[in-house]
Amino acid sequence: DIQMTQSPSSLSASVGDRVTITCQASQDISNYLNWYQQKPGKAPSLLIYDASNVDSGVPSRFSGSGSGTDFTLTITSLQPEDIATYYCQHYASFPPTFGQGTKLEI
Amino acid sequence: QVTLRESGPALVKPTQTLTLTCTFSGFSLTGEFCMSWIRQPPGKALEWLALLDWDDDKFYTSSLKTRLSISKDTSKNQVVLTMTNMDPVDTATYYCARTLSSTSAIFDLWGPGTLVTVSS
Numbered sequence: 001d002i003q004m005t006q007s008p009s010s011l012s013a014s015v016g017d018r019v020t021i022t023c024q025a026s027q028d029i030s031n032y033l034n035w036y037q038q039k040p041g042k043a044p045s046l047l048i049y050d051a052s053n054v055d056s057g058v059p060s061r062f063s064g065s066g067s068g069t070d071f072t073l074t075i076t077s078l079q080p081e082d083i084a085t086y087y088c089q090h091y092a093s094f095p096p097t098f099g100q101g102t103k104l105e106i
Numbered sequence: 107q108v109t110l111r112e113s114g115p116a117l118v119k120p121t122q123t124l125t126l127t128c129t130f131s132g133f134s135l136t137g138e139f140c141m142s143w144i145r146q147p148p149g150k151a152l153e154w155l156a157l158l159d160w161d162d163d164k165f166y167t168s169s170l171k172t173r174l175s176i177s178k179d180t181s182k183n184q185v186v187l188t189m190t191n192m193d194p195v196d197t198a199t200y201y202c203a204r205t206l207s208s209t210s211a212i213f214d215l216w217g218p219g220t221l222v223t224v225s226s
Contacts, residue, residue, distance in 0.1 A: 043216040091211035098152040
């Protein structure tokens with residue numbers, strides 16, 4: 001199975017900050033990488049698919065980049081409603097696997 | 107309106123079989139979307155369990171393959187997951203998630219989840 005490693009595991013930032021979360025795959029996954037946001041007590045929701053495509057309805061302050069093994073989720077100008085845990089997930093092969101999550105606090 | 111909702115027992119005993127149902131509306135599994143089950147133990151990360159595609163092909167995580175079964179009832183717009191021989195380590199919130207395809211496992215819509223506790 002392909003292992004996904006996120007860093008950091010937790011992050012504290014201030015409103016208006018630029019935040020970067022990284023995700024590393026244990027092997028080349030091309031751009032088969034998604035990002036999800038999970039707010040406390042809620043189900044995850046899709047933010048970014050295919051490494052850099054923002055899902056419909058997602059604020060423009062969210063962006064994704066990367067290919068191969070190294071990927072980044074960036075939030076420009078952090079907002080209070082961005083408090084959540086963020087997960088990356090690959091789908092280059094079965095099984096699709098998730099990173100361990102990055103908990104973002106403000 | 108596109109919706110998904112999981113249903114099933116909140117509590118099961120060790121060794122029992124768990125049956126979860128995902129009831130959906132606003133889309134079709136016949137040639138349009140697939141469906142996956144994903145779980146999350148309390149305070150832990152997400153784990154993909156199974157996928158059912160529009161050709162009725164089934165995919166399972168290897169570590170649980172012998173215990174899992176996924177199926178659909180097209181007439182009721184439902185997808186069912188069964189997991190045998192439940193253990194306390196299977197305590198988790200179980201989600202069904204609409205999936206774009208078996209080759210593009212993008213989970214674009216999730217149900218609210220159902221918490222299953224395994225305890226005697």
